[in-house]
Amino acid sequence: MSPVPMTHRLWAEFPGTFWLVFGGCGSAVLAAKVVSDGTINMGIGFVGVALAFGLTVVTGAYAVGHISGGHFNPARSLGVAWYAGGDALSQVWVFILASPVGAAIASISYVFLTGDEDDAPAEAEARVGAEG
Template structure:
């Protein structure tokens, strides 16, 4: 049985986004903070992966799924990337709604699985414990709305510029997923303390409603800012770096 190409593309986006949210947010939920005691119980020490580990986890999800299914759908896994791809001419505008639906469905499915698994631990409280994004009181380090808005727009724009650059046909072949994954890692290293890092509306939506604690009410920002940043990044790349009408530019991202 041959799956029609449009269906395969949407399935690739759904599974890719699921893996991004499950792997990235899962690392934050289950592994970021772990404390162990010495044999005599006199001392405790941190054995969790911390911010660095979570940042690497998000980067690794993108690397692995971009190699796995990027050749099928372009490996967006992010509504802001799909918007930037459409703005830059890499994705037909008619495909954007389907990509967004698949990505949000993948994110919500991952959030559900994370909630089910996390609930299996006695004493688990989902409110504030599902790696949701936020500003103000819900920012990890207390950054306000304007700071989070600027950070999310700026980082998403640069993410798009990198993605469009490394997936150009003139870029070194085969290295795009690595460059994209490392860029997402860097973005998280910068902004986990600011907003818990979104740059991806599907990632934010995937856990917001399971987290509660103000995350659903703040979700609007984590749609608006990444989408604005994605559009800006796409415009900057096609204006400054892409040759108009060039046949050497790939139509897909990864």
């Protein structure tokens, strides 16, 4: 089996991390929304968020794990490279670069698609200040 080219690894890690952040973190954000009367609507709940993260990791690993190893996390990439040493340490920059880029684009895509520009924390803070 021939080694996978570095460009293929880079382009595999990027969508893998995008999928993890968009599906996992997106579900966590959607799980609990503060409703206008101050109550909390749990949406998919804790189990739904856990399942969303688990399913995004599994689908990402099945989709691109054979190409890049399915790291999707710079800390995991660095730990594995540190343990393996040698060539792995010289190649870890690809995984450290691709993961934050994929995560940032997933975050921007989430805000663009949902129109949620993080107004809820400011509203909640104003409500607490008015009540307290």
